Amino acid sequence: MTEPLVQMRGITKRFGGVTALSNVDLDAYAGEVLAIVGDNGAGKSTLIKILTGVYQPTEGSMSIAGQPLVLNSHSDAIAEGIDAVYQTLALADHLDPAANMFLGNELTTRFAGITVLDNKRMRAETERVLMERLGVRLKSLDAPTESLSGGQRQAVAIARAVYHEGLRVLVMDEPTAALGPQETARTLNLIEALKDQGLAVILISHSLDDVFQVSDRVHVQRRGRRAGVVKTAESTQREVLGLIVGAEEAA
Amino acid sequence: MTTMATNIEPKSLQERLEPYLAIIGPMVMILAILLFMGVAEPTRYFRLSNLNLILLDAALYMPMAMAMTFVITQRGIDLSIGSIAALSGILMAFLIKQYAFPAWVALPIAIMLGATMGLINGLVITRFKVPDLIGTLAMDLVYRGLALVIAKGLVLARFPDLITDVGRGKIPGFVPVPVVIGIATMIGGYWLLKKTYFGRYTVAIGSSPEAAEMTGIAVDRHKIYAYVLMGAAAALAGVMLTGKLNAIQATSAPYFNLHVIAAVVVGGTSLFGGRASMLGSFAGVLLLSMMINALVTLRIEFFWQSVASGVVIVSSVALYTWMQKKDRDGSRGLLAGLMTPEGQKLMRFSAALIGVLIALLAIGALLAGNPVPSG
Ligand SMILES: Nc1ncnc2c1ncn2[C@@H]1O[C@H](COP(=O)(O)OP(=O)(O)OP(=O)(O)O)[C@@H](O)[C@H]1O
Ligand SMILES: [Mg+2]
Numbered sequence: 264m265t266e267p268l269v270q271m272r273g274i275t276k277r278f279g280g281v282t283a284l285s286n287v288d289l290d291a292y293a294g295e296v297l298a299i300v301g302d303n304g305a306g307k308s309t310l311i312k313i314l315t316g317v318y319q320p321t322e323g324s325m326s327i328a329g330q331p332l333v334l335n336s337h338s339d340a341i342a343e344g345i346d347a348v349y350q351t352l353a354l355a356d357h358l359d360p361a362a363n364m365f366l367g368n369e370l371t372t373r374f375a376g377i378t379v380l381d382n383k384r385m386r387a388e389t390e391r392v393l394m395e396r397l398g399v400r401l402k403s404l405d406a407p408t409e410s411l412s413g414g415q416r417q418a419v420a421i422a423r424a425v426y427h428e429g430l431r432v433l434v435m436d437e438p439t440a441a442l443g444p445q446e447t448a449r450t451l452n453l454i455e456a457l458k459d460q461g462l463a464v465i466l467i468s469h470s471l472d473d474v475f476q477v478s479d480r481v482h483v484q485r486r487g488r489r490a491g492v493v494k495t496a497e498s499t500q501r502e503v504l505g506l507i508v509g510a511e512e513a514a
Numbered sequence: 515m516t517t518m519a520t521n522i523e524p525k526s527l528q529e530r531l532e533p534y535l536a537i538i539g540p541m542v543m544i545l546a547i548l549l550f551m552g553v554a555e556p557t558r559y560f561r562l563s564n565l566n567l568i569l570l571d572a573a574l575y576m577p578m579a580m581a582m583t584f585v586i587t588q589r590g591i592d593l594s595i596g597s598i599a600a601l602s603g604i605l606m607a608f609l610i611k612q613y614a615f616p617a618w619v620a621l622p623i624a625i626m627l628g629a630t631m632g633l634i635n636g637l638v639i640t641r642f643k644v645p646d647l648i649g650t651l652a653m654d655l656v657y658r659g660l661a662l663v664i665a666k667g668l669v670l671a672r673f674p675d676l677i678t679d680v681g682r683g684k685i686p687g688f689v690p691v692p693v694v695i696g697i698a699t700m701i702g703g704y705w706l707l708k709k710t711y712f713g714r715y716t717v718a719i720g721s722s723p724e725a726a727e728m729t730g731i732a733v734d735r736h737k738i739y740a741y742v743l744m745g746a747a748a749a750l751a752g753v754m755l756t757g758k759l760n761a762i763q764a765t766s767a768p769y770f771n772l773h774v775i776a777a778v779v780v781g782g783t784s785l786f787g788g789r790a791s792m793l794g795s796f797a798g799v800l801l802l803s804m805m806i807n808a809l810v811t812l813r814i815e816f817f818w819q820s821v822a823s824g825v826v827i828v829s830s831v832a833l834y835t836w837m838q839k840k841d842r843d844g845s846r847g848l849l850a851g852l853m854t855p856e857g858q859k860l861m862r863f864s865a866a867l868i869g870v871l872i873a874l875l876a877i878g879a880l881l882a883g884n885p886v887p888s889g
Contacts, residue, residue, distance in 0.1 A: 353725040355717065355722045355725045357721040366725070366726075366731070369714060380710060382708070
């Protein structure tokens with residue numbers, strides 16, 4: 264592999280007296296799925312919230328494509344091509360998929376001198392992005408999002424992130440946590456499709472099955488520190504589990 | 515690249531009916547009223563002059579139902595619209611009668627004043643964080659009180675043609691002017707809902723306030739917009755009422771709040787937010803006016819209207835909630851809950867309450883002497 268797209272170096276984050284992260288390094292490459300695993304409270308969410316500009320690190324530095332990366336807000340991160348799909352999907356259930364995909368970012372047209380929503384174009388764009396980028400076709404684009412399955416809702420949320428042309432890094436925090444086996448398989452397919460399109464995908468998951476199915480490398484967090492990074496193809500679930508609970512160290 | 519085309523299943527009946535559900539409810543009830551009146555009082559109910567009365571009455575509520583659809587869809591409520599209507603009407607009346615303002619200036623001033631009162635409501639709710647229900651209920655007292663302070667017990671009457679035209683004017687060979695105004699505001703509301711940022715964000719805010727916030731929508735600003743629209747609509751109704759009666763007083767429009775909320779809720783707009791139906795609100799307004807007119811035609815005492823509006827609100831909210839629950843978890847009938855231990859306890863409690871009441875009534879009846887007229 265070449266240069267990492269994203270580099271996080273020596274990241275430390277303290278909340279008052281609590282040290283959530285101490286001296287963590289992270290590398291993510293374009294066209295690669297990096298899984299982040301670790302026990303509850305190991306600092307996974309905190310780490311990616313720093314990458315997505317939600318939190319600012321107490322110490323440490325970041326870079327993207329070799330350029331220093333300083334983020335003061337989540338919108339800074341979006342401007343740098345870094346976005347996230349959260350477990351709580353931030354969809355408005357009563358709106359249709361197109362309205363959700365463009366929520367807060369609507370396409371408009373002018374009608375008799377007034378700016379109005381261009382529902383037709385938003386619908387067409389949604390259909391196109393879902394099909395071209397994610398290979399998903401919804402049976403009805405008119406139905407409210409609440410009538411979609413968990414996996415389809417996931418697709419809409421992802422489509423919203425990938426619609427941004429400059430997207431380079433997509434972070435997903437436990438995307439399969441609420442899904443059944445079939446929907447999980449579909450979401451993993453989506454992740455692979457995004458990776459093939461050259462995105463750096465960062466996947467937080469508690470399911471080692473999912474991680475081993477879809478990731479290229481696994482970054483293990485333990486108690487706020489990086490316990491290790493392994494290549495998925497050269498490792499086993501046993502080894503990773505050992506890193507998560509700290510057995511390797513004890514042995 | 516992987517594809518995951520979702521297989522195309524035939525839509526269930528429920529799904530196909532879903533978009534029309536809001537309109538089906540009130541339509542069925544309208545039909546029921548028509549059938550009932552067709553049997554009970556066909557000659558007087560179906561007279562052209564009576565249909566005109568129904569339309570005139572409905573027109574008064576259309577602008578408010580339109581605006582209330584936005585307020586309720588955002589999970590808000592406005593209990594101050596009757597007072598806003600009265601206060602705006604009275605201020606306009608004073609401008610015209612006391613200060614000799616031309617009617618065509620006083621009328622838009624009244625509407626702007628109503629919008630300002632709506633702005634105050636919105637600020638109370640978003641800036642001072644007073645819950646919608648309490649905030650608008652309190653402002654209702656304020657606006658009604660101000661109306662009483664200004665107008666005392668006076669009835670202000672006889673207004674220029676423009677005002678009476680707005681309230682009861684006729685376009686020859688066509689429907690009355692207020693009906694045109696009412697329908698125009700409903701169409702405008704439909705357009706706002708479907709075609710503007712305001713409408714889109716109204717649904718988003720009501721559907722998921724967190725999602726709306728996360729996507730960077732200015733939640734508070736759009737809430738304020740809804741209350742401003744509501745205030746302006748209430749003021750317009752105040753003007754229409756003034757013109758219709760050719761008179762206004764501080765105690766006018768006492769039943770606007772619940773009447774308008776009933777119309778909107780009956781039309782399928784959800785009190786829990788996110789679900790808006792402008793067409794449903796239109797049908798709801800028609801339904802309520804037809805119902806009240808039917809009560810009048812049947813010579814049922816005026817005060818029963820209030821009872822009827824209350825029953826309509828409770829039954830339609832209960833019905834919509836039940837229907838939604840049913841399609842979520844396939845739950846059983848309404849009565850099944852009574853068989854659980856919890857249901858039994860509640861039944862026993864209710865029975866005890868009614869038992870005590872009956873016992874007290876019996877004691878009262880036993881000990882009762884001859885009635886003494888009071889006064
Ligand atoms: N805003 C905060 N204020 C104070 N402490 C915090 C805050 N956010 C996280 N922490 C602490 O930082 C540590 C790491 O939390 P984090 O949410 O990153 O863990 P996680 O690995 O995502 O866990 P999980 O698997 O449960 O999601 C925990 O001890 C947590 O209590
Ligand atoms: Mg977490």
